[in-house]
Amino acid sequence: MTNYGWEIVQTLIVDVEPDETVKRAMNEINAAQRSRQATREKAEAEKLLQVKRAEADAESKYLGGVGIARQRQAIVDGLRESVVAFSHNVPGTSPKDVLDMVLVTQYFDTMKEIGSHSKNSTVFIPHGPGAVKDVDDQIRNGLLQGHAGSH
Template identity: 65%
Template sequence: MGNVNCVFCGCIEQASVGVVEKWGRFDRLAEPGLNFWNPLAGECLTGTLSTRINSLDVKIETKTKDNVFVQLLCSIQYRVIRQNADDAFYELQNPTEQIQAYVFDVVRAHVPKMNLDELFEQKDEVAKAVLEELEKVMGAYGYNIEHILMVDIIPDASVRRAMNEINAAQRMQLASVYKGEADKILQVKKAEAEAEAKYLGGVGVARQRQAITDGLRENILNFSHKVEGTSAKEVMDLIMITQYFDTIKDLGNSSKNTTVFIPHGPGHVRDIGDQIRNGLMEAASAKDAE
């Protein structure tokens, strides 16, 4: 540990403790700083121990309850207990191997009782079990276990791929449900919009026809009063001829013309007028019969 030893004195570094023997037997612990001993009386500095926190990474391979092989990376933080440094110095020759052996034993006793999902959820429970066992065992050898961290759980590569595929399938299924609900809402709203549009269109057509009827009635009355000797039938024929030519004009001015063959001549217009008039009369008769 970089100690500077003299014949009668030596320096112990900070965060370290020295072990002093007398005639080959443990005598006392030397604190950090300048220490004196008497070689003539058989005293000597045998060695030093660091009281800093040490970290040991242990990788364990084991199997879960559902027969999945996993690798666990466990980080153990430990330190020498200053008051029991003599036990740590004399009892254990290789403390890291001892710690690693107990970690292997505890982990392989607990993990096979858990499924893979439970292991991910309860990894802190495994760390707690390891901590309790190590504190009980290593405390007798002068070591204190500060923390134990389950750094990583690594399943087999094929298992990781399967887990990712399961997760992706579940998310796709959920996305399909949401997409179906969205399409359903869209179709319902579209149907509602079409129904509303048709209703408003029907109202518009009804108002248009009412306006046309009112206009025709007003025109017939005005024409009959202003032009003497004319009957309502003659005025209706005149209006029908005017609308007939307006229709022909609109068809000719349309930018998207389609050839339409229409019987042409005043006689045909008179026939259309007679048909409309007969239809109105039949409707009136049916209404009176009721």
Template identity: 60%
Template structure:
């Protein structure tokens, strides 16, 4: 329901306030409801003001301390003070333009002191500065500033693109760091696995050779005791030749082998047997020598 008025009476809507004049001079304020006027005494309802909260959007272009041009979108929420509605009615011809001018002045005085990153972080400080200035100025004209919001900060498109590229590069760098750390851990674990595998393989080979040595020793002893007139050297040669032919047989049975043959013959087998036997004898001699030295040290 809107405000209605005739020459004798007037109805003022809720959330509104009327301005009554007598012979062109301000007489009083009219609260919401029905009011009667005396036109013969010069009383008239001159105007009606809304006491609702109004919103004014202001777009300001300025630059920051680091010379970046930005646009700030501010939303100013204000309302008329009922007790001072006559000042709001008579003092300002266009209150929106007045508010906008003060917002421009305050924002362009504060933003050039901040960097672009600081502006994003401290936009509430800019809003507070605008609020304090407007309350001080507009309060004298019958307006109360309810809230001021810095709705958006819009840098130049090229600056926004550069900021996005910087952020993307930082995130890519961080991702590469994490990827490098993961690869490092993988390589370390792989190296530890290979080291453990080689260690266990060496232990297995050592045990295998020890078992072969023990078996050969046992075979030599058994053969020497059962067959009279045979020496350990002859038994060793027989075992080596047997193993040689077993190896040739295994290679012949395998269809997928990459074995490289070298010149060989029975004489070569005998040479190999001599080398193995000499190695075993040298090892035994070294072991006996170390034992003798230990006994000598104990005696001292």
């Protein structure tokens, strides 16, 4: 414009109207960027959810183990008290006699439990006075071997 005596110092552009293909391309670029970000966020949320599930499962298993350990300790404490009380109240009995009697009682309780539920499968267990003694010997031998192996 200087050829005509005009000098343009500054121009204010109010409304730019690019070609429709340029608009479409820019919109697609923006949409792709947003889609990538949404996918990242969704994957991060799923990862966090899986980690929290695993932590909850581990905590649940730990607490279940603690509960079982406490239950078994209570059973052992109860048996110890029963053996001591029975041995003192019935002259001539030894703690082994009392434990043998408890083992037989538990054996019959187990047999009763197996037979009382209709949904149980058939279980064949040797039964008779000698079978109870065999179970007693097997449990005792297993405990002794486990004890010897831990030293």
